[in-house]
Amino acid sequence: xxxxxxxxxxxxxxxxxxxxxxxxxxxxxxxxxxxxxxxxxxxxxxxxxxxxxxxxxxxxxxxxxxxxxxxxxxxxxxxxxxxxxxxxxxxxxxxxxxxxxxxxxxxxxxxxxxxxxxxxxxxxxxxxxxxxxxxxxxxxxxxxxxxxxxxxxxxxxxxxxxxxxxxxxxxxxxxxxxxxxxxxxxxxxxxxxxxx
Numbered sequence: 001x002x003x004x005x006x007x008x009x010x011x012x013x014x015x016x017x018x019x020x021x022x023x024x025x026x027x028x029x030x031x032x033x034x035x036x037x038x039x040x041x042x043x044x045x046x047x048x049x050x051x052x053x054x055x056x057x058x059x060x061x062x063x064x065x066x067x068x069x070x071x072x073x074x075x076x077x078x079x080x081x082x083x084x085x086x087x088x089x090x091x092x093x094x095x096x097x098x099x100x101x102x103x104x105x106x107x108x109x110x111x112x113x114x115x116x117x118x119x120x121x122x123x124x125x126x127x128x129x130x131x132x133x134x135x136x137x138x139x140x141x142x143x144x145x146x147x148x149x150x151x152x153x154x155x156x157x158x159x160x161x162x163x164x165x166x167x168x169x170x171x172x173x174x175x176x177x178x179x180x181x182x183x184x185x186x187x188x189x190x191x192x193x194x195x196x
Contacts, residue, residue: 046100063104063105
């Protein structure tokens with residue numbers, strides 16, 4: 001403990017307080033545009049992982065609908081819309097993106113704040129599906145992966161959550177520490193698709 005306090009005092013000039021500033025995980029990396037495709041950072045929003053307690057799935061869904069206007073999503077789906085979305089995130093889990101969760105939800109589920117742990121971007125444009133075809137082992141074409149569908153998958157070696165939020169728009173979420181790698185992978189694939 002002393003070591004931590006002493007290092008803090010040395011680093012701060014003998015006890016001065018350091019002011020921390022919030023920065024986007026994509027600071028200096030986005031936007032990126034290559035013919036037919038664009039990557040932009042999604043606006044920062046609160047994110048909460050919601051996991052229903054055993055046997056509480058239906059009451060939780062009803063509480064979500066009452067409080068936030070959207071039901072708990074089925075596997076592979078997202079409910080809600082821009083600014084208030086609930087994205088399936090795995091077995092008995094969904095990520096609430098946008099609003100702060102209503103306090104009543106904790107009666108039916110574990111609610112864990114996740115905002116600082118994830119980086120969220122949007123891949124959009126006519127060639128977005130072609131870019132993703134080079135990177136993910138899932139068929140992302142509109143005929144198979146429609147608006148409101150979501151998947152947890154690999155993008156190259158990264159674990160990501162991908163949701164189609166518009167006709168040619170995908171929301172991609174990755175752990176914050178992997179933000180630069182995600183941008184690099186997408187940008188390389190965009191260049192390859194554009195060079196065809």
